[in-house]
Amino acid sequence: MDEVKKIKTVCRSCHGGCGVIAHVKDGRVIKVEGDPESPISHGTMCSKGLAITQLAYHPDRVLYPMKKTRGTWQRISWDDALDFCTEKFNDVIKKYGPEGIIVGQGTGRDFESHFSRFGNLLGTPNILTAGHMCYLSRIGATLTTCGRHPAIDYAGNPKCIVMWACNPLWTNPDEYKGVSFWRAYEKGAKLIVIDPRKGFLANRADLWLQLRPGTDAAMAMGFFSVIIEEELYDREFVEEYIHGWDEFVQRVKSDYSLERVEDITWVKQDLIRKAARMYAGTKPAGIHWGVPTEQTPNCTDFTRIAVGLMAATGNLDAPGGNVFHEPPPVRKVAEFSAHTSLSEEQKKKRLGGDKYKLAARMTFITPKCAWDAILTEKPYPVKAGYLVGTNPVITRANAREVYDALKKLDFLAVSDFFMTPTAELADVFLPAGTWLEQNHMADNWKFHGYVLARQKVVQIGECWQDHKIFMELGKRMGQKWWDTVEDALDWLLEPTGLNWEEFKEKGYLKGDMKYYKYREKGFSTPTRKVELYSTIFEKWGVDPLPKYTELPESPVSRPDLAEEFPYILNSGFRTPTFFHSANRMIPWLREIRPDPIVEIHPQTAQKHNIEEGDWVWIASPRGRVKERARLNDGIDPRVIVAEHGWWYPEIRDQEHGWDISNINILTDNSHESMDPVMGATSLRVLLCSISRCEKQ
Secondary structure: OOOOEEEEEEOOOOOOOOEEEEEEEOOEEEEEEEOOOOOOOOOOOOHHHHOHHHHHOOOOOOOOOEEEEOOEEEEOOHHHHHHHHHHHHHHHHHHHOHHHEEEEEOOOOOOHHHHHHHHHHHOOOOEEOOOOOOOHHHHHHHHHHHOOOOEEOHHHOOOEEEEEOOOHHHHOOOOOOHHHHHHHHHOOOEEEEEOOOOOHHHHHOOEEEOOOOOOHHHHHHHHHHHHHHOOOOOHHHHHHHEEOHHHHHHHHHHHOOHHHHHHHHOOOHHHHHHHHHHHHHOOOEEEEEOHHHOOOOOHHHHHHHHHHHHHHOOOEOOOOOEEOOOOOOOOOHHHHOOHHHOOHHHHOOOOOOOOOHHHHHOOOEOHHHHHHHHHHOOOOOOOEEEEEOOOHHHHOOOHHHHHHHHHHOOEEEEEEOOOOOOHHHOOEEEEEOOHHHOOEEEOOOOOOOEEEEEOOOOOOOOOEOHHHHHHHHHHHOOOOOOOOHHHHHHHHHHHHOOOHHHHHHHOEEEOOOOOOOHHHHOOOOOOOOEEOOOHHHHHHOOOOOOOOOOOOOOOOOOHHHHOOOOEEEEEEEOOOOOOOOOOOOOHHHHHHOOOOEEEEOHHHHHHOOOOOOOEEEEEEOOEEEEEEEEEOOOOOOOEEEEEOOOOOOOOOOOOOOOOOOOHHHOOOOOHHHOOOOOOOOOOOEEEEEEEEOOOO
16 A cells, blocks of 8 residues: 655645645545645645545546537547547638637636637637636736736735735635735734625724725725825825826815715715725735725726825835735746737737727637627627636626527537536536646746746546646647647746756745835836826726726616615625635535525515525526525625525536526626726626515
8 A cells, every 4th residue: 555645736726826735645635734835825725725635536526528419428538529629619710710719717727828828829819717807907907007916015014904805814815815914914913994794804903994885996085085185195106106196186186075985985984084094104004905896897997096095105016015026037928828929910800899998908808798799690700619617607797698608609618627507508528637636837927926836646537737638729729839738837937947847846936026116117107107197098098097987786876776676786705615606516615605695684684574594585687596594784784795606516407506596697797887998897786686585
């Protein structure tokens, strides 16, 4: 019998980056634990990562390529699966051009470099990601405002933290791991929490601002109102490094008095004033913001205002503030992705054209443009799709439209771990390897200054890591790739002088940190300054100054609709167990969260004869779904808080109950509801009604 081997690798059960020690016996992973030597996670792991063995060895996991024949899935070989995909994609290209193919991903499994390269070399301008409303949206907004994405510098010991619509202890998002925040908090940092819901962090905050869902941009303007009125800004930085300060100040003074901000956000003026004073008057201070701020029509403007707050208070690229981490000298995703190979002619065919100018600059389309093209065949037919690590039937707005669009495709290939509701609509299923089953230079796309060695621990079935699938399918499509995944990693690592085997032993690389870089070279914007007045937006014919725009579906904008749907639905509530639509089949995690939860204030519940644990109908103008009630006096009685991502793997038909509790049946994806330059979907805020289900 083999001894237990301990192999170091890097998790990707959620946003990734946490160091892991995998215990392997007889060729099987028997447990995982946190790696105390990890510079990212310091030995901690969340519930999602700890449950990886239950995912990897789940009896329902698909371990072989599958092809649907007369409505039934049948096992095939990898050669047959890739040849079948190649034949179908080439047929579409011959008849409709490469733009007739949509290539899409979800939040990703660290395959962004290979995903983008495959799409670009395929020649399709129609790359579909979650980026229009998640992370890439803030990257786009920060690039146009200050040239790079500023992340909070927890290692620099911030003395004040503004936790804005985020709970890193549950979500470990992107650059951050919850442990970094918690260490700073335990050292005595003041904490301001901005969240419609009173949770763990709000209970421990020095100040909790319970704003109306979706009004974050107005709240940020409220901070500025105080900072400008009381002259709490860094005068030297403002004069030397902010473009458009005078114009911006005029907008704040004319449009965002504290009285108006209180009216918009529901937060009292004195509390806004206290929070703004605490943030501006405590040095250093950092803002840590989450995706709820991006999933509204104010997506881009909120980020621009937030960057303005960092800059005006002297906390931008300052120790303990929001900084521009220096990456290690590896080749970047942009270089690997071969984006320059896409011709200008093909770029002009991007669905949506230049309607969403910032999204187009980031080289992706918004989902609504894809669904419209599939269903209407305008501006041209879209006939095939390749979806990787995504479940849009559950995770995209207006889910019934998504379902109809994917069902209409002539050919759909899906790569995933399980037969999800989306995968069930496919013609071929390509089984992906988990993070235990891949070699990769992890986190190369993040802005935290690290790259990490995720090394393959085990082989399960015939699953391939996504990077290999892209490479082998790409080669059959005539694309130029490296011979092996490891050869591609050698190329990415070449500037460091290391190859993959050497990097794997080293474990990680960190860039050299340097603060106040702007003092030497300014900011990477057209004016070399932080642009509160955006010269890029001005050229686009877009309002160059940020502002708050009232939500298209709210009691303010639609009082007529509010008569039938009187509550604000704040959807997308996160849990520590699930990563969007993933993990509903994992025993440990499902035991913690067996049912979808909708939180209702006790007064509101009483009004509708709803008790704790009742099943509740939640309805919007687009449909209704049901979730189980939990009473919570930490939300406003006018607000309903619901979980997203729900389907039922235990329902054994091909639809898996996708429309029972799927909150995205209620959400809107109309162009009128989107961010005007990024196309961000308003997933988070809409109007709803509630009622007790008669049958419990």
